[in-house]
Amino acid sequence: MTTAPESIPQAPAEGERAVYDAVLLASFGGPEGQDDVIPFLRNVTAGRGIPDERLEEVATHYRANGGVSPINEQNRQLKSALEQELAERGIDVSMYWGNRNWGPYFTDTFRQMHDAGHRRVLVLVTSAYAGYSSNDQYLEDFERTLKDTGLEGELTLVKVRQFFYDKAFTHPNAEFLAAGVKDVRAQLEAGGKPEGRIKVLFVTHSIPTAVAERQGPARIKEIFGTDVYTAQHQALADHLMDSVEEAAGLDHQVVFQSRSGDPRTPWLEPDINDQIEEDADSYAGVVVMPFGFISDHMEVIWDLDTEAKETAEEHGLAFHRAPTTGVHPEFVSGLVDILGEYMLDAEGRPLAAGEQTVPGDWSDLTGDGGWGTPLEDPSA
Numbered sequence: 001m002t003t004a005p006e007s008i009p010q011a012p013a014e015g016e017r018a019v020y021d022a023v024l025l026a027s028f029g030g031p032e033g034q035d036d037v038i039p040f041l042r043n044v045t046a047g048r049g050i051p052d053e054r055l056e057e058v059a060t061h062y063r064a065n066g067g068v069s070p071i072n073e074q075n076r077q078l079k080s081a082l083e084q085e086l087a088e089r090g091i092d093v094s095m096y097w098g099n100r101n102w103g104p105y106f107t108d109t110f111r112q113m114h115d116a117g118h119r120r121v122l123v124l125v126t127s128a129y130a131g132y133s134s135n136d137q138y139l140e141d142f143e144r145t146l147k148d149t150g151l152e153g154e155l156t157l158v159k160v161r162q163f164f165y166d167k168a169f170t171h172p173n174a175e176f177l178a179a180g181v182k183d184v185r186a187q188l189e190a191g192g193k194p195e196g197r198i199k200v201l202f203v204t205h206s207i208p209t210a211v212a213e214r215q216g217p218a219r220i221k222e223i224f225g226t227d228v229y230t231a232q233h234q235a236l237a238d239h240l241m242d243s244v245e246e247a248a249g250l251d252h253q254v255v256f257q258s259r260s261g262d263p264r265t266p267w268l269e270p271d272i273n274d275q276i277e278e279d280a281d282s283y284a285g286v287v288v289m290p291f292g293f294i295s296d297h298m299e300v301i302w303d304l305d306t307e308a309k310e311t312a313e314e315h316g317l318a319f320h321r322a323p324t325t326g327v328h329p330e331f332v333s334g335l336v337d338i339l340g341e342y343m344l345d346a347e348g349r350p351l352a353a354g355e356q357t358v359p360g361d362w363s364d365l366t367g368d369g370g371w372g373t374p375l376e377d378p379s380a
């Protein structure tokens with residue numbers, strides 16, 4: 001079992017505990033109609049050497065869904081659920097929403113917040129893990145947006161910590177795992193294979209191995225024997241398997257989806273489809289846990305509900321795709337607890353606190369020597 005002896009979350013840094021007047025929900029963004037699809041994909045891949053054939057292929061995933069990604073509607077729902085939870089707790093703060101790749105863009109949201117008189121903004125990013133795409137790239141976006149809007153020195157932004165190790169994220173996922181195992185057991189029973197072996201596949205977004213290798217700190221690489229991006233997922237997967245009774249004795253593995261970029265550039269493996277194929281002779285069913293994501297956006301519904309499901313069916317495996325945290329009540333209230341670690345009341349006390357459930361020292365999960373050029377095209 002790969003667990004660190006100490007449990008240390010990332011604490012708010014000096015000066016990050018303050019009185020805030022706005023909370024920004026910061027996300028990826030997605031197209032909302034057929035005409036948006038290609039401009040959106042160009043925004044996502046700007047200057048990063050994703051081949052046109054790959055863009056065309058990804059476009060078909062969106063086109064099959066009317067050119068609409070579910071992600072924006074999911075973020076609207078998360079924003080209103082957070083607003084409701086904040087109001088119920090009497091926390092007086094205005095909520096905003098902005099995206100990296102589609103409207104409402106950060107530039108518009110930043111101006112809107114400033115026009116409304118807000119100066120100290122607490123930022124919640126819709127990614128549970130620390131990594132270049134899920135953390136640092138957002139910080140780069142915020143810096144560029146402050147420059148572009150001339151709001152440097154006017155708006156102060158503080159991004160809250162990652163939360164894959166917090167009850168906000170682990171409790172709903174534990175519930176999903178238990179339900180998934182029960183469902184696959186029921187499917188096997190109904191199919192006359194009650195003794196069939198079940199495997200739990202924990203799936204997350206692949207990233208280039210070179211980007212993963214640049215991330216520190218070294219202590220985590222030593223404990224887990226892998227890169228820090230994978231280690232965060234491994235720690236949560238192990239924790240869920242340990243804490244969910246229904247999953248006792250089952251095999252599990254962290255696998256990856258949605259690789260892109262130049263085919264010659266190595267990305268983290270195995271791909272979920274390859275792993276399902278490899279496991280087909282040894283197992284009767286799979287529980288797929290998309291715990292790399294917080295909502296059922298396009299990458300989840302395409303790569304898992306379409307592709308991975310087909311792969312499993314081709315090989316006669318029972319299949320269950322677990323939900324993502326979405327607007328699960330424990331997720332929403334747990335996120336407000338985490339926001340509350342940073343927000344001080346009139347007496348200078350934090351309004352709330354999250355709770356670390358995955359053991360380990362998860363402080364300071366950044367790129368050790370800088371990220372370099374994370375996604376350079378080897379053919380360039």
Ligand SMILES: CC1=C(CCC(=O)O)c2cc3nc(cc4[nH]c(cc5[nH]c(cc1n2)c(C)c5CCC(=O)O)c(CCC(=O)O)c4C)C(CCC(=O)O)=C3C
Nearest residue numbers: 028030044058069070071127133134205260261297298299
């Ligand atoms: C780690 C990670 C997360 C998880 C953390 C997080 O949640 O933030 C994530 C989330 C998402 N990725 C998404 C969509 C896309 N990602 C792409 C491309 C890429 N993702 C990468 C990494 C990640 N991505 C990387 C290293 C690339 C290569 C180029 C680049 O660095 O940009 C591309 C380009 C086309 C292609 O797939 O090649 C698209 C369309 C959507 C929206 C889905 C929707 O519309 O519902 C979401 C939430």
Ligand SMILES: [Fe+2]
Nearest residue numbers: 133205258299
């Ligand atoms: Fe992505």
